[in-house]
Amino acid sequence: MAGKRKLLAQRRKACGFTQEKFAEALRVDRTTVQRWEAGQVDPHPYQRPRMAKVLQVLPDELDTLLTADDTQMIAERLPELNGDRGQGFAQTVREMSRRLVLLDNEMNGLPIADVAVRASEVERVG
Template sequence: MGLAERRKTLGYSQEGFAHALGVDRTTVGRWETGRTMPQPALRPRLAEVLQVSLSELSTLVGQLACAEEPARTPSASDHHGSGDIDDMIRREFLRVIAVAGTLSSLPPTDAHALAEGVERNASEDFTRMNSHLWQVYQLAR
């Protein structure tokens, strides 16, 4: 029995199952086709919703990986959201670049005020920085 069959046995649609897990429906579809695997942090909740043990879940997920492996060729998109260490490093690097770019675009007075806010742990400065980040993001579209 695979992931999709177990989900259907419990009466979940892909959308209902995704809602129960707090993920997008397309994520469930990718798991069921073997394009991606559930992230380790989500597996305990996944096992709970599927009413299986973690070892049984590992078997379900392992069956998907084994069944899909010969039919596919690896691509750069396979690792999106996979939870592997390289993916986490890339995401953290992109986050640092985004923050550094935002800080470099601040007017000198705001940058100085933000630096002082960091030193005194003032939450209003972080709120202002977050607001500025969103403004830059919206302008970038």
């Protein structure tokens, strides 16, 4: 299994969750969260979408949080990966990701016609 996942623990804390409250939000036992953060076990595939929503991250970002600590976060590598687009590009991607998660949370359960209308109202990033 992977090494410790400090990034997962940091994100959980940044979202204001203790291990116990995070476990409640995901409907698992606190020891399960503890084992995830220790890298002893991985969350089941069916748990990952809810985990990403609770942590307000995209699925790819969750994958990064679930890697061992020696792996760089993709957001830190964006300037390197995207050449001259640099840090401004990385900030834009993070902001877009954040807005998409918020929009997804807001639209959950609405009829598709309402979602389309609301999506057209979202302001442009940048």
